[in-house]
Amino acid sequence: MKIEILGTGCAKCKTLYENTKKALEASGKSAEVVKVEDIPSIMKYGVMSTPALVIDGQVKFSGKVASVAEISAML
Amino acid sequence: MLKSFADYIVFNLIGLIPGSRLGEALNFFIYDTVKIFLLLSTIIFVVAVIRSSFPPEKTKRILSHKREYIGNVLAALLGIVTPFCSCSAVPLFIGFVESGVPLGVTFSFLISSPMVNEVALIMLWGLFGWKIALIYIGSGLLVAIVAGIVIGKLKMERYVQDYVWEMQVGNGEITVMNFRQKLDYAREYTFDLLKKIWPYVVIGVGLGAFIHGYVPQDFLVRWAGRDNPFAVPVAVALGVPLYSNAAGVIPIVQALMEKGMAIGTVLAFMMAVTALSLPEAVILKNVLKNRLLCVFFGIVAVAIICVGYLFNAIL
Secondary structure, three states: EEEEEOOOOOOHHHHHHHHHHHHHHHHOOOOOOEEEEHHHHHOOOEEEEEEEEOOEEEEEEEOOOOOHHHHHHHO | HHHHHHHHHHHHHHOOOOOOHHHHHHHHHHHHHHHHHHHHHHHHHHHHHHHOOHHHHHHHHHOOOOOOOHHHHHHHHHHOOOOOOOOHHHHHHHHHHOOOOOOHHHHHHHHHHHOOOOOHHHHHHHHOOOOHHHHHHHHHHHHHHHHHHHHHHHOOHHEOOOOHHOOOOOOOOOOOOOOOHHHHHHHHHHHHHHHHHHHHHHHHHHHHHHHHHHHOOOOOHHHOOOOOOOHHHHHHHHHHHHHOOOOHHHHHHHHHHHHOHHHHHHHHHHHHHHHOOOOHHHHHHEEEEEHHHHHHHHHHHHHHHHHHHHHHHHH
């Protein structure tokens, strides 16, 4: 599984990154988590509000910081 | 009810004398903070529920290939309900322009969205009354529409950074939330926002209370009154570095108005605080060449100054 956190490096993006890590740890699943910060890659997903979470190439949500519980439900 | 609550605490519990400077300032502080936080938490929540129905992807679809004028009006109106944070200004700008939203229409959105925001409106409504809040919405929309039309007429597409036009933009899906999710989203949004702005509100109301109790009446009439033609441009210039602290700035401004600052000057100052910000300029520099960035700031500043003079003259 590949998880991407889209965002240009604002505080919210960092929080989402941390929450995703925590959700992964709690679930015991293994996945590669990467931060995507360059604009062209973000735009490729058609995301217009950051941060956004992408799992295996599919945008799960954009424009909010999801809680650990919410992310766990998506893994 | 809030008034008697503040009176009770200050004059009965603490035992200050009504009419004393400290008593009046503290009374003002407690009354205003409680009122503002009540207003903020309820209204931000309601606004967030409404906003969850207008993701930027949907707004983009509505605005794409719209003609000027009607497009500018729609963009300014949608700017009120579409959630916007200056940290997403770049993807938003590219998404709009790429999907065929005309440049001028995009600017109407970019101007109205931060300027006509719920925090500024709540603070204005709570401290100045609904009439001033409505005037602020009306003139904010007007500034956004007119500035967007002018930028559109100037045909400045070539001053958008070149890479923007070559960008490959994916088709963003619209995430549809059910009602339960909307409420969750709104709750989180409200908490986040309150957590971010509460210190500014407390400091702003505190300073406002100090001015209210200690600065002599009519102190500002000479400098910021309606007869000083320089008051409006100076207020706009002062507003630029105060970005995003609308919550803290409005209580101070209210106290200044009591001491003689004219209403048009107050409105112009508020608009400059919310609409013209240096951090946003730095972010937009990623997608705009210097010339367009300067034109954008210049036109918005001029429009805001006009609004200031207008309301100083008629109110």
